[in-house]
Amino acid sequence: MRKKLIVIGGGPAGLAAAVAACDAGIAPSDILILERDREPGGILNQCIHTGFGLHRFGEELSGPEYAGRYVDMVRQRQIKIVTDAMVLSLSEDRHLSFVSPATGFVRAEADAVILAMGCRERTRGALSIPGTRPAGVYTAGCAQRYVNMEGYMPGSRVVILGSGDIGLIMARRMTLEGAKVLCVCELMPYSGGLARNIVQCLNDFDIPLHLSHTVTQIHGKDRVTGVTIAAVDEANGRRPIPGTEQYIPCDTLLLSVGLIPENELTVGAGIHMDPVTGGADVNQHRETSAEGIYACGNALHVHDLVDYVSEEAEIAGRAAAQRIQAMEKQSAHTITVKTGFGVRYSVPQRIDVTDGVEDVRLFFRVCDPYKKVRVLVTDEQGNAIAKRARNAVAPGEMESITLRADAIRMLADSGCTQIGLCLEQMEV
Amino acid sequence: MIYDVLIIGAGITGTMTARCLAAYDCSVAVAEAGPDVAWEATRANSAIIHAGYDCVPGTVKAKMNVRGCAMMEEICRTLGVSYKKCGSHVVAFGEEDEATLRELYDRGIRNGVTGLRILTREELRQMEPNISEAATASLWAPGAGIVCPYGLAIAAAENAATNGVDFYFRFAVSGVRETDGYYTVSNGTDTICARRIVNAAGVSSADVAKMLGDEGLDVQITPRRGEYILMDKKCGGTVNSTLFAAPSAKGKGVLVARTVHGNLLIGPNANEVERGDTSVTAAGLAEITAGAKRLVPSVNPRQSITNFAGIRATPSTHDFMLFASEEKKGIIHAIGVESPGLASSPAVAEYIVQLLSEDGLILRKRENYIPTRRAEGNPKLFAEMTDEERAAAIAADPAYGRIICRCETVTEGDLLSAMHSPLPARDIDMLKRRTRAGMGRCQGGFCSPRAAALLAADQGTTLDHITKSGGGSWLVRKREDIVREVEDHA
Numbered sequence: 022m023r024k025k026l027i028v029i030g031g032g033p034a035g036l037a038a039a040v041a042a043c044d045a046g047i048a049p050s051d052i053l054i055l056e057r058d059r060e061p062g063g064i065l066n067q068c069i070h071t072g073f074g075l076h077r078f079g080e081e082l083s084g085p086e087y088a089g090r091y092v093d094m095v096r097q098r099q100i101k102i103v104t105d106a107m108v109l110s111l112s113e114d115r116h117l118s119f120v121s122p123a124t125g126f127v128r129a130e131a132d133a134v135i136l137a138m139g140c141r142e143r144t145r146g147a148l149s150i151p152g153t154r155p156a157g158v159y160t161a162g163c164a165q166r167y168v169n170m171e172g173y174m175p176g177s178r179v180v181i182l183g184s185g186d187i188g189l190i191m192a193r194r195m196t197l198e199g200a201k202v203l204c205v206c207e208l209m210p211y212s213g214g215l216a217r218n219i220v221q222c223l224n225d226f227d228i229p230l231h232l233s234h235t236v237t238q239i240h241g242k243d244r245v246t247g248v249t250i251a252a253v254d255e256a257n258g259r260r261p262i263p264g265t266e267q268y269i270p271c272d273t274l275l276l277s278v279g280l281i282p283e284n285e286l287t288v289g290a291g292i293h294m295d296p297v298t299g300g301a302d303v304n305q306h307r308e309t310s311a312e313g314i315y316a317c318g319n320a321l322h323v324h325d326l327v328d329y330v331s332e333e334a335e336i337a338g339r340a341a342a343q344r345i346q347a348m349e350k351q352s353a354h355t356i357t358v359k360t361g362f363g364v365r366y367s368v369p370q371r372i373d374v375t376d377g378v379e380d381v382r383l384f385f386r387v388c389d390p391y392k393k394v395r396v397l398v399t400d401e402q403g404n405a406i407a408k409r410a411r412n413a414v415a416p417g418e419m420e421s422i423t424l425r426a427d428a429i430r431m432l433a434d435s436g437c438t439q440i441g442l443c444l445e446q447m448e449v
Numbered sequence: 450m451i452y453d454v455l456i457i458g459a460g461i462t463g464t465m466t467a468r469c470l471a472a473y474d475c476s477v478a479v480a481e482a483g484p485d486v487a488w489e490a491t492r493a494n495s496a497i498i499h500a501g502y503d504c505v506p507g508t509v510k511a512k513m514n515v516r517g518c519a520m521m522e523e524i525c526r527t528l529g530v531s532y533k534k535c536g537s538h539v540v541a542f543g544e545e546d547e548a549t550l551r552e553l554y555d556r557g558i559r560n561g562v563t564g565l566r567i568l569t570r571e572e573l574r575q576m577e578p579n580i581s582e583a584a585t586a587s588l589w590a591p592g593a594g595i596v597c598p599y600g601l602a603i604a605a606a607e608n609a610a611t612n613g614v615d616f617y618f619r620f621a622v623s624g625v626r627e628t629d630g631y632y633t634v635s636n637g638t639d640t641i642c643a644r645r646i647v648n649a650a651g652v653s654s655a656d657v658a659k660m661l662g663d664e665g666l667d668v669q670i671t672p673r674r675g676e677y678i679l680m681d682k683k684c685g686g687t688v689n690s691t692l693f694a695a696p697s698a699k700g701k702g703v704l705v706a707r708t709v710h711g712n713l714l715i716g717p718n719a720n721e722v723e724r725g726d727t728s729v730t731a732a733g734l735a736e737i738t739a740g741a742k743r744l745v746p747s748v749n750p751r752q753s754i755t756n757f758a759g760i761r762a763t764p765s766t767h768d769f770m771l772f773a774s775e776e777k778k779g780i781i782h783a784i785g786v787e788s789p790g791l792a793s794s795p796a797v798a799e800y801i802v803q804l805l806s807e808d809g810l811i812l813r814k815r816e817n818y819i820p821t822r823r824a825e826g827n828p829k830l831f832a833e834m835t836d837e838e839r840a841a842a843i844a845a846d847p848a849y850g851r852i853i854c855r856c857e858t859v860t861e862g863d864l865l866s867a868m869h870s871p872l873p874a875r876d877i878d879m880l881k882r883r884t885r886a887g888m889g890r891c892q893g894g895f896c897s898p899r900a901a902a903l904l905a906a907d908q909g910t911t912l913d914h915i916t917k918s919g920g921g922s923w924l925v926r927k928r929e930d931i932v933r934e935v936e937d938h939a
């Protein structure tokens with residue numbers, strides 16, 4: 022099989038990328054979306070709470086509604102989606118193989134490939150929580166699937182470890198469905214989730230949040246019978262503080278301890294990875310080190326708002342379309358983004374400057390919560406080329422700053438090959 | 450009916466013995482206390498086919514280990530079980546350890562192990578580039594291998610079942626009665642009758658021996674726990690063979706090994722525990738991490754995908770006790786089969802069958818004997834197929850085109866096949882051990898709801914009746930039941 026564009030993943034990123042590529046002039050019959058689940062929409066299908074689409078559509082949608090909008094756009098354009106399809110291999114030169122019950126085993130190649138595989142959750146094993154290994158330890162997303170898709174409850178008395186957004190959402194969801202959420206423990210001294218979720222999912226339901234706490238032991242033989250939690254020492258590698266242990270009888274432990282971009286295919290294709298984001302290293306078009314292979318969405322880096330996933334996917338989709346349309350790939354001048362004080366990573370990691378360069382929005386996460394800071398982009402001499410004041414920033418909320426096209430062009434003309442992105446504390 | 454032979458215990462010894470007996474025209478039953486084969490020591494161990502240099506010359510262990518290791522490759526081929534003869538190094542750190550290597554080398558030669566060599570620091574580094582700078586030499590045993598221990602036990606048991614051996618699970622033997630030349634074994638509610646009994650009860654083997662009438666037997670079995678960390682497949686290439694630290698008085702020491710599935714495995718430590726305690730401790734994980742890093746400094750605990758603990762059935766006699774009871778006719782004991790019990794299992798099974806024969810069991814080859822796991826051959830997992838085989842499998846059954854476990858590439862076809870096997874998978878863990886669904890880096894986060902739904906459909910029930918591993922290990926409950934429980938609690 023030969024296609025102009027193959028999109029791996031039919032979640033919000035893959036759908037938006039395919040729509041953008043189509044709208045940029047690629048015939049729908051030249052595009053193929055491969056989705057491993059039974060339906061397109063990705064993990065949004067189980068996110069039945071609202072809060073999606075405020076930026077994108079200016080209204081508050083549920084996850085399935087948000088996904089539905091993009092599924093409709095794909096269907097209106099008659100872009101083909103194969104569901105129940107799993108890509109087994111991908112090479113740097115855009116050859117891949119996939120299987121599905123409908124198609125059987127298929128080898129395919131494409132002029133452009135967009136990686137939109139999403140992410141997975143960190144597990145108990147990754148945290149090395151000691152204790153027994155009974156039923157009743159779930160990642161929050163797995164529990165969410167049971168509750169929202171299958172219509173069953175993972176347990177009645179619940180402790181949640183990790184205050185990531187999914188954990189917070191599930192604290193509320195389990196409570197609304199009749200379970201008792203006993204507490205949420207967070208290893209860090211601040212929550213990893215959006216501030217609005219702390220208020221709406223915990224405070225509104227009187228669910229205690231124990232900051233600087235972790236689960237030190239899981240108890241139970243067949244099923245969880247309890248967990249031991251303890252305070253951790255900030256000054257000593259966040260190790261549990263002896264004497265602060267507390268046994269909490271419960272039948273369920275939910276883990277919301279981080280998301281990991283899924284990049285087994287990316288790594289298999291030999292694409293350069295960013296060890297911090299866990300995703301590919303990309304330029305502003307979201308093109309990876311393999312020519313014609315783009316990455317977007319949570320497979321590239323973990324987002325907190327799906328609206329930004331769509332935006333990023335459209336960048337990749339348009340770029341893939343441009344490549345396919347054989348727009349001459351000009352030899353680009355590359356400017357890398359070096360992160361400085363307070364900034365953990367930036368996506369894109371580099372900017373390829375061509376004649377047609379447009380405004381570039383740098384998305385990034387901060388290392389720690391800060392108040393009253395200025396986000397600063399500097400040239401090699403330390404001169405500010407963009408700045409933005411922020412009252413408060415936190416690792417749980419993605420930040421961004423836009424570089425104007427004319428500024429980028431000037432940097433390139435001056436021979437600049439590296440810009441800095443950092444925070445600066447403002448006078449209080 | 451009265452079986453010719455009842456085997457108590459479906460660990461590696463019991464299942465391999467069942468497989469051996471299945472080749473003959475006799476009726477055989479296996480009674481297992483757990484809900485599945487490979488439930489205790491066989492479930493969680495280092496998965497190493499030891500070469501046989503470690504055992505004290507002249508012991509039963511030494512004899513069984515060397516012979517078993519030599520038999521393993523052929524048995525695995527016959528049963529379609531992955532086996533890799535990757536070799537092993539015992540690594541020395543300094544002169545004292547090097548003296549131990551020479552001692553082990555001599556033992557190995559006396560035990561009849563072939564191919565042993567003591568390597569220099571440079572030779573070792575060439576074979577294992579990630580070995581610690583502090584390593585000074587190694588004992589190289591090219592005949593050592595790796596295998597999936599529970600996979601081998603399941604395969605052997607399936608082959609036995611295919612040839613007519615009956616398996617009774619959740620049958621913990623609690624009493625034995627002798628009448629008219631046969632034994633009636635009870636678990637309190639049900640009974641199984643047999644003319645001869647093989648005691649392959651692992652950690653319980655001494656207790657079962659007493660129950661079978663050998664009350665004067667002077668042996669205690671101590672459950673010793675070993676903790677392990679299993680790492681992501683991307684670290685599998687850290688080592689090319691199995692690396693042991695030179696042994697000390699405390700045991701064989703921590704090893705760093707590649708599993709037959711391509712993960713990196715580190716462990717175990719050794720602690721005496723209460724029977725059945727397979728919990729993992731923070732101290733234990735720290736201990737094995739430190740031990741592994743001593744061998745291979747680049748081992749990174751952050752790549753852990755799961756940790757677990759296994760139980761060894763350590764006998765006070767420090768040797769396998771394989772013998773026919775002098776007290777009672779027709780009772781064969783396999784007591785204290787600890788490490789290298791996995792490597793020894795083909796030879797132990799063969800010897801037990803010989804003891805049964807000496808006791809009068811008539812061994813006539815079974816007509817229409819099926820050497821494979823199922824009448825139609827050995828099942829092959831989708832993940833192990835070539836692309837051509839995959840295409841053919843999906844064409845024959847579209848369920849093989851639907852991936853359920855994305856991390857380990859397990860298809861719906863694989864899962865259905867395991868549910869309809871001679872020892873059918875009835876819960877999530879049984880499916881996992883048979884297909885690897887949920888064994889990967891997401892640890893079942895994505896696939897367990899779908900695997901549970903397939904189990905429910907297959908059993909004509911609802912999700913709230915599906916368990917992780919039987920008993921009270923329920924996965925989910927109906928909403929109304931949860932609401933009632935919470936109200937009751939309040």
